[in-house]
Amino acid sequence: MSRGAGRADAEPARPSFGAVEIITAKRDRHELSRDQIDWVVGAHARGEVADEQMAALAMAILLNGMDAAETAHWTQAMIDSGDTLDFGDVGRPLVDKHSTGGVGDKITLPLAPLVAACGAAVPQLSGRGLGHTGGTLDKLEAIPGWRASLSTEEIRAQLADVGAVVCATTPTLAPADKRLYALRDVTGTVESVPLIASSIMSKKLAEGTGGLVLDVKVGSGAFMKTLDRAGELADAMTAIGAAHGLPTTALLTDMSRPLGRCVGNGLEVGESVEVLHGGGPADVVALTVALASEMLALAGLPDADPAATLASGAAYEVWERMIAAQGGDPAAPLPVARHVETVTADRSGVFSGADALAVGTAAWRLGAGRARKEDPVQAAAGVRLLAEPGAEVRAGTPLLELHTDTPERLPEAHRALAGHALLVTADPPAARDLVLDVRRAG
Numbered sequence: 001m002s003r004g005a006g007r008a009d010a011e012p013a014r015p016s017f018g019a020v021e022i023i024t025a026k027r028d029r030h031e032l033s034r035d036q037i038d039w040v041v042g043a044h045a046r047g048e049v050a051d052e053q054m055a056a057l058a059m060a061i062l063l064n065g066m067d068a069a070e071t072a073h074w075t076q077a078m079i080d081s082g083d084t085l086d087f088g089d090v091g092r093p094l095v096d097k098h099s100t101g102g103v104g105d106k107i108t109l110p111l112a113p114l115v116a117a118c119g120a121a122v123p124q125l126s127g128r129g130l131g132h133t134g135g136t137l138d139k140l141e142a143i144p145g146w147r148a149s150l151s152t153e154e155i156r157a158q159l160a161d162v163g164a165v166v167c168a169t170t171p172t173l174a175p176a177d178k179r180l181y182a183l184r185d186v187t188g189t190v191e192s193v194p195l196i197a198s199s200i201m202s203k204k205l206a207e208g209t210g211g212l213v214l215d216v217k218v219g220s221g222a223f224m225k226t227l228d229r230a231g232e233l234a235d236a237m238t239a240i241g242a243a244h245g246l247p248t249t250a251l252l253t254d255m256s257r258p259l260g261r262c263v264g265n266g267l268e269v270g271e272s273v274e275v276l277h278g279g280g281p282a283d284v285v286a287l288t289v290a291l292a293s294e295m296l297a298l299a300g301l302p303d304a305d306p307a308a309t310l311a312s313g314a315a316y317e318v319w320e321r322m323i324a325a326q327g328g329d330p331a332a333p334l335p336v337a338r339h340v341e342t343v344t345a346d347r348s349g350v351f352s353g354a355d356a357l358a359v360g361t362a363a364w365r366l367g368a369g370r371a372r373k374e375d376p377v378q379a380a381a382g383v384r385l386l387a388e389p390g391a392e393v394r395a396g397t398p399l400l401e402l403h404t405d406t407p408e409r410l411p412e413a414h415r416a417l418a419g420h421a422l423l424v425t426a427d428p429p430a431a432r433d434l435v436l437d438v439r440r441a442g
């Protein structure tokens with residue numbers, strides 16, 4: 001299967017199937033044919049297959065799986081349900097990254113301008129957060145004036161001029177995925193590796209990037225809790241990339257602890273700006289540079305030096321232009337929460353670190369995230385970690401701050417952190433590797 005060889009070009013006579021025969025085929029563990037997949041994905045996107053039938057098929061896929069060929073065809077059918085973008089004329093090699101989502105995962109913010117400062121173009125079409133992991137657009141919307149929605153021509157112009165765009169995905173990009181993802185969300189069918197992999201890859205392939213780096217998170221704060229499951233997802237996505245001729249590399253990275261010290265929209269923007277000024281937490285800097293190196297290799301710029309570029313301030317200059325191009329004021333003060341409460345150690349010992357899921361859930365409860373996609377988020381809400389893992393603490397030493405505009409949410413945040421979320425132990429924590437594995441197709 002090659003990129004751009006979508007079915008829409010030829011517009012063949014479409015075979016028509018019954019949804020029930022496709023559901024029962026997958027229920028009985030048969031491989032679906034390319035024609036069956038094309039038909040059912042397209043017909044659901046057009047409203048010709050009912051949601052309850054697609055939900056039954058999604059459950060059959062969750063239980064019985066799809067092989068690599070079925071998953072690649074499923075991805076192509078979702079791409080073919082909408083438009084594809086082509087930014088091949090912007091004068092720089094195109095490369096993008098996707099993270100499967102983590103707590104404090106603000107890496108896109110320093111990464112996109114850094115990779116642009118090194119000579120590539122980054123067309124990062126992003127989503128909003130749901131649940132305990134934040135969304136990149138929610139973070140950037142904490143910047144006064146910043147606008148997420150751009151037209152295709154605005155994206156093209158910004159890629160040519162600045163080299164980096166982070167904006168909302170367009171409604172016509174893989175619309176079949178939008179409909180199916182909403183259905184999976186309410187039918188317990190999100191956690192299927194072929195469905196997750198095809199959902200993510202259809203959007204990245206439709207966006208027209210020339211190379212893709214995947215940051216597949218592993219641990220309590222991630223979608224995938226174990227290295228095995230994360231490896232399975234990484235392999236499924238790199239295989240789709242290979243089947244579609246898209247050079248794709250996956251890094252499996254630790255998400256047992258939050259990334260950096262800040263979790264929450266405006267707080268994460270502030271921390272990203274520190275990184276762009278050559279400072280910031282060591283784990284955020286290290287992961288930003290590791291992902292940038294992989295992206296630059298895929299973009300055909302292996303000699304670029306992302307660590308030096310970050311330290312030089314050149315990436316910050318691109319950030320300023322990237323934010324201003326979308327109406328934001330990079331110099332404007334970030335919103336500050338009306339209430340800040342400090343959580344302290346309940347005993348003396350060594351602080352082993354904060355659990356990613358507990359901190360992500362606390363930030364979400366404080367108002368940084370949403371439970372339903374129509375909910376608003378608070379720009380200033382979140383958690384700031386004060387103690388470094390490995391620090392000696394006494395009972396009463398401040399460990400973290402809770403930030404919110406709505407103090408009635410504080411008890412829920414405390415509940416999320418109760419138990420073993422903030423470990424104070426007798427022994428220092430084991431050293432943790434940030435990058436756990438690298439997967440490439442083929």
Ligand code: URA
Nearest residue numbers: 181195196197199200
């Ligand atoms: N993110 C996506 O875009 N799709 C999924 O299925 C899961 C996470």
